[in-house]
Amino acid sequence: MRPTVRIEQSGGDGMRKIRKHLHDVSLEVGILRGKYKPEGDEPARYVAQVAAQNEYGHGRIPSRPFMRNAMRKHKKGIRKGLKRVAQSETRAKSANGQMMRLGMAAQNWVRREITDLRTPPNAPMTIARKRSSNPLIDTGRMRQEIQFRVMNRSGQTI
Template sequence: MARVNVRITDTNNINRLKNVLRELKNHSVEVGIFGSDEYVMIASVHEFGATIRRGEGTITIPERSFLRTTFDEKNEEWVNFFKSQLKQVLRFQMDVQTLFNRLGARMVVDIQKKITNLDAPPNAPSTINKKKSSNPLIDTGGLRMRVTYKVVRK
């Protein structure tokens, strides 16, 4: 009688799937303008508005939210994008880090588009004269260029 060696392996990948789920739970993505340079202050001023005292007068910069409004407008799209990409992760065709990098990159593009397209409230005529542009959030493009993301691991 011939002897047959049989080796049983975990073909349903339960342990591997558990590890992926644990990894998903321990990751998040943060999007914004990070650091401490002048663009962090510029972003904050435009996101929430500000009144600046100059000599005897004041300059009021109205709220021109580009982070919160993009989140409100695009959140459902981002969730759907995440879900569609998640399928690849659960099939072991993509790793978790890549999933969050793709989500972060998509969020950055959407926020940058918002900065480019935002036109209200408009700049004051004196600001338009000075900048030679009516786009309220673009002067040099520095603010838009500094929108970025980071994947955070807990």
């Protein structure tokens, strides 16, 4: 399940502009395909797999929804960013710049959530192995791999 933001038309020229621009571009935030590389013996897909298992839970791993929490906590910031996109839509480069700013903010929100999330806590055996009680940080690689990109309709990064 991919997190999404729904835009509902409530009238006004600004909303039409934002809907048009968002039809032409997309913003992706997370561990992005093609953006991360293997490290040592660890295959690149491993980081995304660990992130998904933590986000939704898997087997004995409880759900620790860092992506969903970050987006939920920052709904107002997302709306503000989208409003800035609409206000700058008359200048395409400026609108893309606003999307880039929103992407950077969202990347930072998700990274901060990974750092701050404390529940459910790790099992005592995991805390002893990691020497840390932070449930989502072991080496810090997953947090580091959270990135964003703005893409145009044909799938090219802007």
